[in-house]
Amino acid sequence: MSTGNSQLAEDGTQRGAANGTPLLSLRGISKSFGPVRALTRVDLDIPAGQVTALAGDNGAGKSVTIKTISGLWEPDGGELLWEGKPVRLHSPKDAEALGVTTIYQDLALCDNLDIVANMFLGHEPLRRGLLDEGSMELAARHTLEELSVKTIRSIRQPVASLSGGQRQSVAVAKALLHQSKLVIMDEPTAALGVAQTRMVLELIKSLSSRGVAVMVISHNLNDVFTVADRIAILHLGRMVAQGPISSFDTQVVVEYMTTGRSSRPVGDGNVPASVTGEEK
Amino acid sequence: MDETSSGTETATEVEQSPAEVEAEEEREAIDAMAVGAPAELLVDSLGEYLRAWGQRIRSGDSGALPIVVGLVVIVIFFQVERSQFLSSLNIVNLLVQAAVFVLLGAAEIYALVLSEIDLSVGYVAAVAGFVIAELIAPPVNLPWWLGILGGFGVAAAIGLLQGSLITRLHVPSFVVTLAGLLFFEGIMIELANIDKTAVGGVIGISSSSPVYKLVNSNMSPALGWILLVVVIGLFALVSITRAARRRAQGLSAPPLSITLVTIGVAAIGGILLVFVCNRNRGLLITLKGVPWVIPFVGVVLLLWSVLLGRTKLGRYIYAIGANPEAARRAGINVAWIRTFGFMFCSLTAGMAGLVYESRLGSMATDIDGGSLVLYAVAAAVIGGASLFGGRGKPIHALLGGILIAAVFNGLGLMGISAAGQDIATAIVLLVAAAVDALVRRRGSAIV
Numbered sequence: 001m002s003t004g005n006s007q008l009a010e011d012g013t014q015r016g017a018a019n020g021t022p023l024l025s026l027r028g029i030s031k032s033f034g035p036v037r038a039l040t041r042v043d044l045d046i047p048a049g050q051v052t053a054l055a056g057d058n059g060a061g062k063s064v065t066i067k068t069i070s071g072l073w074e075p076d077g078g079e080l081l082w083e084g085k086p087v088r089l090h091s092p093k094d095a096e097a098l099g100v101t102t103i104y105q106d107l108a109l110c111d112n113l114d115i116v117a118n119m120f121l122g123h124e125p126l127r128r129g130l131l132d133e134g135s136m137e138l139a140a141r142h143t144l145e146e147l148s149v150k151t152i153r154s155i156r157q158p159v160a161s162l163s164g165g166q167r168q169s170v171a172v173a174k175a176l177l178h179q180s181k182l183v184i185m186d187e188p189t190a191a192l193g194v195a196q197t198r199m200v201l202e203l204i205k206s207l208s209s210r211g212v213a214v215m216v217i218s219h220n221l222n223d224v225f226t227v228a229d230r231i232a233i234l235h236l237g238r239m240v241a242q243g244p245i246s247s248f249d250t251q252v253v254v255e256y257m258t259t260g261r262s263s264r265p266v267g268d269g270n271v272p273a274s275v276t277g278e279e280k
Numbered sequence: 281m282d283e284t285s286s287g288t289e290t291a292t293e294v295e296q297s298p299a300e301v302e303a304e305e306e307r308e309a310i311d312a313m314a315v316g317a318p319a320e321l322l323v324d325s326l327g328e329y330l331r332a333w334g335q336r337i338r339s340g341d342s343g344a345l346p347i348v349v350g351l352v353v354i355v356i357f358f359q360v361e362r363s364q365f366l367s368s369l370n371i372v373n374l375l376v377q378a379a380v381f382v383l384l385g386a387a388e389i390y391a392l393v394l395s396e397i398d399l400s401v402g403y404v405a406a407v408a409g410f411v412i413a414e415l416i417a418p419p420v421n422l423p424w425w426l427g428i429l430g431g432f433g434v435a436a437a438i439g440l441l442q443g444s445l446i447t448r449l450h451v452p453s454f455v456v457t458l459a460g461l462l463f464f465e466g467i468m469i470e471l472a473n474i475d476k477t478a479v480g481g482v483i484g485i486s487s488s489s490p491v492y493k494l495v496n497s498n499m500s501p502a503l504g505w506i507l508l509v510v511v512i513g514l515f516a517l518v519s520i521t522r523a524a525r526r527r528a529q530g531l532s533a534p535p536l537s538i539t540l541v542t543i544g545v546a547a548i549g550g551i552l553l554v555f556v557c558n559r560n561r562g563l564l565i566t567l568k569g570v571p572w573v574i575p576f577v578g579v580v581l582l583l584w585s586v587l588l589g590r591t592k593l594g595r596y597i598y599a600i601g602a603n604p605e606a607a608r609r610a611g612i613n614v615a616w617i618r619t620f621g622f623m624f625c626s627l628t629a630g631m632a633g634l635v636y637e638s639r640l641g642s643m644a645t646d647i648d649g650g651s652l653v654l655y656a657v658a659a660a661v662i663g664g665a666s667l668f669g670g671r672g673k674p675i676h677a678l679l680g681g682i683l684i685a686a687v688f689n690g691l692g693l694m695g696i697s698a699a700g701q702d703i704a705t706a707i708v709l710l711v712a713a714a715v716d717a718l719v720r721r722r723g724s725a726i727v
Contacts, residue, residue, distance in 0.1 A: 096611070109606060110606050112598055112671055113595075117599075124595060126592070130591060135529075137531055
């Protein structure tokens with residue numbers, strides 16, 4: 001897969017070897033739809049084992065960004081670095097082969113199938129030509145326990161009978177089961193109650209503590225500040241600020257989201273070249 | 281995994297009203313509970329198992345219960361009205377009558393689970409019937425098994441064609457198979473026209489041909505018993521080893537007593553069936569033994585149950601029926617799986633065509649494929665398949681097909697006309713669908 005679809009840069013090995021290389025870096029990514037510039041030279045780092053929040057108002061380019069990372073759309077310019085090496089994602093399959101899982105708001109679960117069947121959909125192990133239900137059930141149970149999901153009574157119940165938070169758990173467990181390295185979650189807490197939201201935020205932390213890079217798209221800044229290690233803010237297709245969550249507060253984030261600048265700029269060198277104009 | 285605490289949980293929940301269960305759901309989001317197997321798999325004793333089963337029915341997952349109850353009511357009614365209803369002769373007759381409905385219903389299950397519909401199954405059955413009849417009759421005179429293979433092959437090819445039109449050109453299945461209904465009626469008449477031996481659109485089937493004997497010939501009583509012992513033995517072996525393997529893997533499995541009860545019930549059912557068939561039901565001559573069509577339908581249903589329940593193809597058919605987008609994102613080739621679904625639908629319809637012509641001893645253009653497809657859908661829906669996709673099993677077609685045949689048969693015994701039979705079938709269909717909807721709406725309080 002990788003030999004056919006990804007292109008190694010000549011100096012790729014050197015850069016990749018450096019410690020602390022983010023799992024995925026976007027460098028100068030641009031994407032236009034006809035005359036509309038959806039993304040303009042966006043730089044973004046997504047390190048492993050951390051939760052990166054992607055914030056921005058409606059139309060800021062969040063969706064385009066995650067669709068670029070999950071291989072749905074190819075960028076017009078710029079490059080994607082996976083573990084420091086340039087990759088090209090022509091289709092969602094390429095992204096999946098790298099270990100990128102995107103959990104959309106609709107969660108893509110089949111209501112009539114049970115939790116185990118949903119977690120293994122498309123990847124069922126076989127035993128003598130038939131579905132190996134036993135090993136699927138064991139692996140599913142193990143994964144849910146690993147994520148400390150305790151609210152699900154039976155993993156053989158149909159997904160239709162689950163609450164919103166439990167459905168999120170199944171989607172996340174599915175990603176962990178397939179050993180994803182990067183899990184992108186689109187508005188994971190939208191439409192959830194207080195207890196359910198807390199449960200999903202715990203789930204996200206638990207996922208990142210297993211070394212998985214998590215990117216969360218959320219409008220809810222409370223959730224962002226609860227769960228994220230880093231934040232990146234888009235405004236009208238440009239990356240206006242990114243850095244550790246500790247150097248931001250709610251007011252600064254809101255200013256960046258609404259106006260693209262802040263009265264108290266977070267200028268710790270994390271603001272990418274596309275904003276400051278300097279070339280690396 | 282704490283089995284005892286989960287068991288207690290099950291016991292306490294039995295007492296809850298739906299509103300309380302909803303509150304329980306909220307608490308669940310906070311309380312820690314064990315991740316485990318279904319409630320009835322966590323229990324250790326027979327009594328607890330039955331309680332868990334009762335709870336599941338009350339929660340809306342009624343399974344086959346309403347249809348079984350309905351069947352019992354209908355059987356009691358007809359037996360009271362006409363004492364010959366439960367005679368050996370009539371029971372065997374009823375089962376043979378049901379075979380065509382069951383197979384057509386099983387065909388329709390594939391389309392319904394995919395959240396599609398196939399209106400062409402009646403005339404696809406007719407075309408397959410004509411192909412088989414013409415291949416084994418003069419002047420072609422092929423061996424019977426080649427004729428059957430030919431008919432099934434044509435049926436499967438029709439399914440592939442219709443499936444491809446639906447999935448590649450994105451024409452709705454309703455339209456494609458409605459066109460198929462008309463088209464294959466025409467093809468059937470053409471097939472009869474081409475064959476000069478088909479006088480008046482009727483092709484006879486030689487009574488010495490296995491195609492004729494499928495319905496009209498019985499296995500010897502001894503063979504019936506031997507086959508029953510083998511089938512029950514295999515069923516017991518599979519049930520017990522599966523439960524043992526699950527326990528060895530550290531998974532929960534139903535207690536041995538449950539497995540034994542299930543095997544016992546199956547054995548009693550099988551013994552009753554073979555006993556009834558093996559009694560002399562002839563009026564003038566001796567007539568006894570299990571008609572070959574019964575194991576034929578049984579094997580088809582078993583194969584389709586394995587295909588739908590235990591293979592990737594079947595799993596994907598259910599997934600696509602519920603959420604095609606999720607299936608696509610999981611890397612499933614949705615177009616091909618759908619096409620295969622329609623292929624198996626038409627193939628099963630071809631099998632129904634074989635049983636149809638075997639029962640009549642001939643194939644004629646007066647076959648009413650338009651009504652047959654409606655009975656096919658009715659059998660599937662009465663049995664418990666959903667018209668909205670994602671739910672349905674071959675066993676549902678068995679129950680629904682037998683129920684429709686029982687209504688026809690019983691009203692026939694009472695001397696009620698075809699008009700009355702249609703009206704009664706319509707009412708049964710509506711009652712079955714309404715009971716199902718009611719039971720499931722109670723369940724939706726929890727879902």
